[in-house]
Amino acid sequence: MTESHTTDERWEGDVNEAAIREWKADTTTFDRVRDVIDVTTEPQAVSTIADRAHVSEPTARKYLSALAETGRVKEVTTNAGTRYMRAPQMLAMRRISAIHREHTKREIRDAIHDLKEELSDFRAEYGVTNVDELATKLDRGDDGWQDVTRWHQVEQNLEIAQAALFLYDFDPDDSQSAAARHTDSSTVGEDSAQTQGALGDDSEQSAA
Amino acid sequence: MEPDADIEGEVGPLDETALEQIREEFTRVDGLVAEAGFDSLLDPTKLVVRLDDGIGDAGCCRFDIRWYRLGYYTFHHTDDQGVDFRFDFHPKPDVPNKHFHEPPDAASADPPHSCITVTEPKLVTRAVHHLWRRAYETDSLEQLNGAEYPP
Numbered sequence: 001m002t003e004s005h006t007t008d009e010r011w012e013g014d015v016n017e018a019a020i021r022e023w024k025a026d027t028t029t030f031d032r033v034r035d036v037i038d039v040t041t042e043p044q045a046v047s048t049i050a051d052r053a054h055v056s057e058p059t060a061r062k063y064l065s066a067l068a069e070t071g072r073v074k075e076v077t078t079n080a081g082t083r084y085m086r087a088p089q090m091l092a093m094r095r096i097s098a099i100h101r102e103h104t105k106r107e108i109r110d111a112i113h114d115l116k117e118e119l120s121d122f123r124a125e126y127g128v129t130n131v132d133e134l135a136t137k138l139d140r141g142d143d144g145w146q147d148v149t150r151w152h153q154v155e156q157n158l159e160i161a162q163a164a165l166f167l168y169d170f171d172p173d174d175s176q177s178a179a180a181r182h183t184d185s186s187t188v189g190e191d192s193a194q195t196q197g198a199l200g201d202d203s204e205q206s207a208a
Numbered sequence: 209m210e211p212d213a214d215i216e217g218e219v220g221p222l223d224e225t226a227l228e229q230i231r232e233e234f235t236r237v238d239g240l241v242a243e244a245g246f247d248s249l250l251d252p253t254k255l256v257v258r259l260d261d262g263i264g265d266a267g268c269c270r271f272d273i274r275w276y277r278l279g280y281y282t283f284h285h286t287d288d289q290g291v292d293f294r295f296d297f298h299p300k301p302d303v304p305n306k307h308f309h310e311p312p313d314a315a316s317a318d319p320p321h322s323c324i325t326v327t328e329p330k331l332v333t334r335a336v337h338h339l340w341r342r343a344y345e346t347d348s349l350e351q352l353n354g355a356e357y358p359p
Contacts, residue, residue, distance in 0.1 A: 011342045012356040016325045019334035026236075038227045039329055052328060091225045099249050111250040141216045149276070152221035157251050173336040175233055 021056065029055040033063040034072075038091070041081030043076040047095040092160060099164040108165045122151050131155065210220040214309075214316060217299025220277030226329040227275050233333040234271070238341065242268075254264060262287040271336070274349075275329055278294055279322050283336045284314065295322050308353040323355035 023032070032053040040049065048059035064084045067073035072090050076083040099108065126144070128134045131151040137143045224246075231244045238260040246252040255273040263270035269287035280298040285291070292314035297306045307319035324335045343352050351359055 011346070013334050013357065015323060015342075015355045016331075016359075017339050018338055019326050022237075023331055023334060033228055035330055036328060039223065039229065039279075041223075086225070087334045095224055095227075095249075102249060106251065115251065135218055140299065145218070145299075146215045149215055149219055149221070152277075153253070154251075156221040161250055175350075 024054055029053070029059050029064050033060055034067065037064060037067060037073050037084060040085045043074075043078070043085045043089075045083060048053065049084060092163070093162050096163045096167060099161065100167045104162070105165065105168050108161055108168075112158065112161050112165065115154050115161065117159070118154050119138050119151070122147060122154075214282070214296065214300060215280075215298045218278065219298050220279040222252060222254075223275050223277045224252060225331070227252075227273065228303060229329045230273055230275060230333045231255055233297075233330045234337060237334060237337050261344070262289070262292065263340070263349060264347055265289055266291065271340075279327065281329075281332060285340065291349070293337070293349075295324055295332075295353075296341075297322070297327075297332075311349050311352065320353065323353050325355075 011148055027035075033049065034057060036049055036053040046061045046064060047057055049064065050057045053060060065075070068075045068084070072087055073089045076085065103111075106176050122131075122134075123129060126134050126137075126147075128137070131148060134144060134151065135148050138148065227246070231280070235241045235244050238259065240261050241257060241262045242356075243256070243258040245256060247254055247256055253274075255271065255275075257271040259269050261267065266287035266289045269285060269291075272284040272286070274296070275281045282294055282296045282298065284294040291312045292309075293311040294309040294314045296309065296319070300307070303319055304320040304321045304334040306324065307322055309315060309319050316351045323339070324332060326332055326335055336349060342357060343349055351357065
């Protein structure tokens with residue numbers, strides 16, 4: 001670990017190079033491919049992902065197709081070849097599950113009410129029906145960008161909260177609810193690594 | 209100071225997956241991390257990382273971290289001595305997208321280039337932590353935004 005170096009040695013050189021060097025030393029090639037693809041929201045070529053993860057292209061390809069089989073990664077076929085990105089619903093399920101576990105039905109309903117109210121306030125304030133309309137109206141440097149960011153956030157939170165509320169209907173005895181079990185609220189998604197499979201199942205039920 | 213107020217362009221919503229990676233990484237690289245979590249589950253607006261010590265006379269400090277869907281971010285430091293600074297990457301007219309709001313008050317006028325060039329959430333976390341820890345151990349805010357050491 002870095003702590004074992006003396007102060008001077010440890011800080012010598014370039015901070016960006018040090019960050020990459022230490023990341024590589026502390027992780028496996030699989031860890032890095034997974035971390036990189038988990039934050040990839042647009043389809044990318046294997047070579048791009050390999051560069052970002054500091055692994056070889058064959059290594060990236062091997063792990064990406066394995067992750068695609070588990071449903072964590074989305075494979076997109078284009079004329080230029082196969083592209084990869086994270087599977088959005090897989091990651092949303094972690095949050096949905098955490099909210100379902102730690103908040104009561106009433107708390108979720110209240111949050112949904114507040115978020116909806118915030119959206120209608122934005123619509124009224126700017127005289128637009130959606131956030132894209134507002135973004136189109138703004139120039140770089142305008143004051144409204146803060147509200148665009150918030151608007152996106154409210155929409156995302158609303159979708160997640162509505163899905164979490166919906167999940168209650170598929171858990172009739174409330175065995176997983178906040179009322180039955182209280183856990184540390186600072187640990188969003190902490191259990192997700194172990195419960196990926198189970199979360200995936202919940203997702204399918206909710207959608208049915 | 210409200211970090212979001214500085215953003216002047218499209219950045220997307222918070223990326224909770226990236227923030228979860230940052231939480232994991234910050235906790236991993238520094239034993240001084242006392243607490244790291246979102247401010248809310250239902251309406252998260254930032255990741256808060258608290259450390260049990262701070263630069264110079266500070267007894268504790270905190271990073272408020274936001275990472276957005278389009279890969280933009282803000283890492284805002286504050287401590288019990290009122291020392292604020294922030295490593296940012298986001299659209300802002302007339303200044304570099306990757307910029308540094310300098311201590312002691314994270315001044316918003318004419319921020320210089322940030323020395324952080326890496327772009328993955330875990331790498332940016334390691335870079336921010338490296339710079340903070342270097343300032344912490346060398347007891348100086350002078351080189352906070354200096355990529356090279358010694359300068």
